[in-house]
Amino acid sequence: MIASLVVLGLTVLGVLVCSKDRDPVLEDLDPKEHPLKILYPLSLRIYELTKKLGKQGIFGAEDVLREVYVDEKPEISLKKQGCKCIASALAVLAATAFICFAYAYSKEDLLVQKKYLKREQAGGRVEYFDLSMNTKVTETLNMLIKVSEQKLQGEDLEKLKADAGYYLNKNVLCGNESADCVRGKLNLPGSIPGTGISVKWDDDNSWFVAVDGTLKNGDYTDPVPVTLHAELTYYENVWDYYYDLVIYPPIITEKDSFLKELNERLTDIDVETQTEELYELPESIGDIDIDWEEEEDNTVRNFFIMGLFAAGIILPALKKDLKVKQKERTEQMMKDYPDIISKFIMLITAGMTCRAAWDKICTDYQKNYTRENADKTKKKARRYAYEEMIISNNEMQLGLPEIRVYERFGSRCSVPAYNRFGNMLARNIKRGSAGIIETLESEAKESFAERREAVRKKGEETGTKLLIPMFGMLILVIAIVVVPAFSSFSF
Known part of the structure; x- marks a missing residue:
């Protein structure tokens, strides 16, 4: 009971003391993705302590965060992820402590x-x-x-x-x-x-x-x-x-x-x-x-230990969720890759330079995204590949060499197909535009084939997952048919 009261008191005191802390990064967070925002000021202080100790990497790798949250700086994404992990652990601990304290307080002594x-x-x-x-x-x-x-x-x-x-x-x-x-x-x-x-x-x-x-x-x-x-x-x-x-x-x-x-x-x-x-x-x-x-009575102690264990697995669970988002990002980028290559071929064939075609694709995406998200109740998710292209387009507008921009684009995407695409455009700048269309067309054919193969594998995975309920239905049908048949026989 004392341990529960201490944990609950420290959590409440920490929230009250840190309630006046302000950080621009944590002001405009999405409530759906960050439901524990009230705990973020206290979580931020704990995060800063881990940062001083050089342990902020436990909340997620910066390269993974940069891939998942493409429109944010890695250090900002890491700060948000750290606050989210710490706030989740604090919420579990506080809830556990409150339940333990309430149980112990309401329990009447026998003697x-x-x-x-x-x-x-x-x-x-x-x-x-x-x-x-x-x-x-x-x-x-x-x-x-x-x-x-x-x-x-x-x-x-x-x-x-x-x-x-x-x-x-x-x-x-x-x-x-x-x-x-x-x-x-x-x-x-x-x-x-x-x-x-x-x-x-x-x-x-x-x-x-x-x-x-x-x-x-x-x-x-x-x-x-x-x-x-x-x-x-x-x-x-x-x-x-x-x-x-x-x-x-x-x-x-x-x-x-x-x-x-x-x-x-x-x-x-x-x-x-x-x-x-x-x-x-x-x-x-x-x-x-x-x-x-x-x-x-070990009820309070056992429940408190369970709360500590639950708080301890919050971090691995959130890191696993981050890995899932990274995998979804890769799948989404591979799905968009053939379309990007096809648009690029069409614009290059129409006489545009690589830089102009790049800018055109980015501009069209931004217009479509703004139009499709006019209704905030039906907000569509961003497309990672196009967001990476926008970052590269901004780099070119800031004066970064075009060759360097394409190379950085391929490296940033961390997907082999986009790495090839970036190197292909960089070589085009170095050696001239001869053969670029043929190379892109070959890449487009290969990318469409890869997408068809990915769709086929996805279908096989879905079919495999459906085997268990299908077998269950088969057994049920057999039981419905066989049981009445056997019951009609007289031995």
Whole structure:
């Protein structure tokens, strides 16, 4: 509970302290992609600490982030990714801490002042309390303490009497083979569960059998026939119960003797304090002191550990998500590659230079993107290949040599096809435009073939994924056909 409170308090305090922090990078974030934006100021401070320690790379590789978030600087993308990872971990930890604290706070203590158990009021039920006991003869021992409910008026006495007799006949032997050969402890309950009947066992045979059913040591060596007698009391109604059995001398250890006396004392306390609200546990039996403790509840600890584990896997999960986005980027770029090559061939054939064709493709894409996204409720995703081309076009407008721009384009894309395309255009600038159209046409044919192959593989993967539900449907159809057919046969 303390650990949960500390984590929750530190998180809330950190959010409040850092709430006034402002960073231009984190101001205009998409709420859908960054739902935990409220935690980003605190996350940013933690990120800056990891940056000082040189550990910011754990949130994602800069080259991967640059490929996925093509329109951002790598350091900005890394900062956003780091804040997202840290905020997710903080949210999991804070939620776990809150649940653990709420559970621990709402959980009522069983022991009052370490020696009282609260009894159910009239109309309640019998309560069983699982406690651990520490003594010099038993060390730590688990004890199940029964605390009866306050008495209630009952009905149908004859049925209750029959049910009580049946219950006792079934349970008195308590694991012994038969009433003619009793070697182990007997079950002599102080009440009949679910009936409100209390049972008082006669002490005429206390030399042989304790009130709790434990067999006592005696001066006998031969089997002894014993008739157990108990009074079943249901308010003013009293019934006699008899049970004949043969017992053998038990072997009593110091521990058994102590537990026998303890159970006798607990039974007496239960009867003596039944009209009181609190059930006082004995502090000693004879010269043996008893230290009562609640059985340790590990729910909070286990849940807190689960929260720590969940927070720990947030980072790998987000990094895996980044890898998925990188794969989707590559697939999207390969899908767009044949179209880009075809547009380039058409513009070059029309008499444009490579630079003019490049600028034309970028301009058309930007116009189409602006038009298609006029309705903000149906925003379309950007195309990575065209975004990379826009970056290269901006570099040329800033005065970077055209050859260098094409080479950087191919390297930046990190896709073999685009690397070939960039090198092809760079060679065209160096050696002249002779043969460029033929080279591009050959590249276009190859790219269309690769796209068809990619579509075929995608279809095969989809078909493979559908095999399991198809087999399930096949088995279902077979069952529908075969089961009625076999059931119609008479053997």
